Amino acid sequence: MIENIDRFFTKRFLIVKKGEEMFLKDEDKKFVREKLSEMSDKVKIVFFTQQLECSFCKETHQLLEELTGLSDKLSLETYNFQIDKKIAEEYGVNKIPAVVLLRKDGTDTGIKFYGIPSGYEFSSLLEDIIDTANEDHGFSGDILKDIESIDKPIHIQVFITPTCPYCPSAVRTAHRLALANKNITADMVETTEFPYLSQKYSIRGVPKSVINEKWSLEGAVPEQMFLEKINESLK
Numbered sequence: 696m697i698e699n700i701d702r703f704f705t706k707r708f709l710i711v712k713k714g715e716e717m718f719l720k721d722e723d724k725k726f727v728r729e730k731l732s733e734m735s736d737k738v739k740i741v742f743f744t745q746q747l748e749c750s751f752c753k754e755t756h757q758l759l760e761e762l763t764g765l766s767d768k769l770s771l772e773t774y775n776f777q778i779d780k781k782i783a784e785e786y787g788v789n790k791i792p793a794v795v796l797l798r799k800d801g802t803d804t805g806i807k808f809y810g811i812p813s814g815y816e817f818s819s820l821l822e823d824i825i826d827t828a829n830e831d832h833g834f835s836g837d838i839l840k841d842i843e844s845i846d847k848p849i850h851i852q853v854f855i856t857p858t859c860p861y862c863p864s865a866v867r868t869a870h871r872l873a874l875a876n877k878n879i880t881a882d883m884v885e886t887t888e889f890p891y892l893s894q895k896y897s898i899r900g901v902p903k904s905v906i907n908e909k910w911s912l913e914g915a916v917p918e919q920m921f922l923e924k925i926n927e928s929l930k
Contacts, residue, residue: 718758724765730821731766734828738769739797743776743788750888751811755792758811762820768828787880790889794820796827805873810885814857819866819883832874834918841922842875849925851881852905854898864915865902872921879925 719727742759744752756773763769774782776791786795786803794808804827812820826832834842851869855862869881886893886901896905904912904921910928912921 718754719761724761727762727821728765730825731769733825734766734768736768736799736828736830738799738824738828739801740769740771740824741786741795741797742771742773743779743783743786743791743793743795744773745776745791749776749791752792755794755811758813759794769824796823798827798830804870805877805880806870807880807882809882810888811857812883815860815863816855816857816866816883816885819863819870822867823870826871826874830874832871834871834875838918838922839875841926842872842879845876845878845925845929847878847929848907849876849879849928850907851879851925852884852892852896853882854884854886854893854896854903854905855901856886859901861915862902865904865912868916868918868921869904872925 740759740763742756744756746752759771763771776783776788776793783789783793786807788795788807790809792809792811794812796804796806798804804823806823806827808816808820849872851872853862853866853869855866866881866883870883873879873881884892886898892898896903896911900913902913902915904916904924906912906925907928910924912924
């Protein structure tokens with residue numbers, strides 16, 4: 696987890712007030728650049744946006760441009776959600792703003808961020824990038840064997856808010872599961888940007904993780920409990 700995370704948009708209103716200003720201050724850029732130096736290989740960020748009817752698309756784009764400018768191992772590819780519909784479909788993107796992480800060979804990690812990865816979720820984005828670059832999901836032993844044995848599609852949606860200090864743990868577990876098994880896809884969903892989804896899945900508190908539409912977990916639960924719920928959804 697990133698230290699001094701309160702610098703990174705912990706308050707959502709700061710994003711709105713900043714307007715055209717740079718999101719990352721010089722001292723923050725230095726810290727992020729040092730974190731990104733842990734990358735052993737390249738990672739491509741694919742971003743889907745549009746000019747109208749998209750909360751925080753502009754701000755998310757600016758944030759990603761600043762971020763990718765801090766490492767020559769990071770690149771940014773931007774698409775218009777309406778014009779580039781086929782590309783969006785290829786990556787399974789169905790709402791915006793959307794961020795997708797690709798491995799060095801261009802394959803999809805299954806990791807997505809829907810909504811601006813601000814506040815505490817900026818740390819999730821950074822750590823996901825480093826894990827992707829290093830091909831390191833962090834699982835081992837029996838739990839890894841159980842994860843690798845999953846042979847059916849699993850879709851995880853983790854609902855968060857930027858000011859929730861417990862949400863990154865749930866997001867990171869879901870994203871690491873996606874890195875460990877190609878049958879798993881995992882989305883961070885910023886609750887306030889997608890109110891219709893919050894209503895659909897009865898989001899009353901965060902983090903809440905929804906698995907294959909019908910099963911759910913509340914809170915930042917241990918990895919084993921997360922995996923048990925996934926296995927339950929497969930029965």
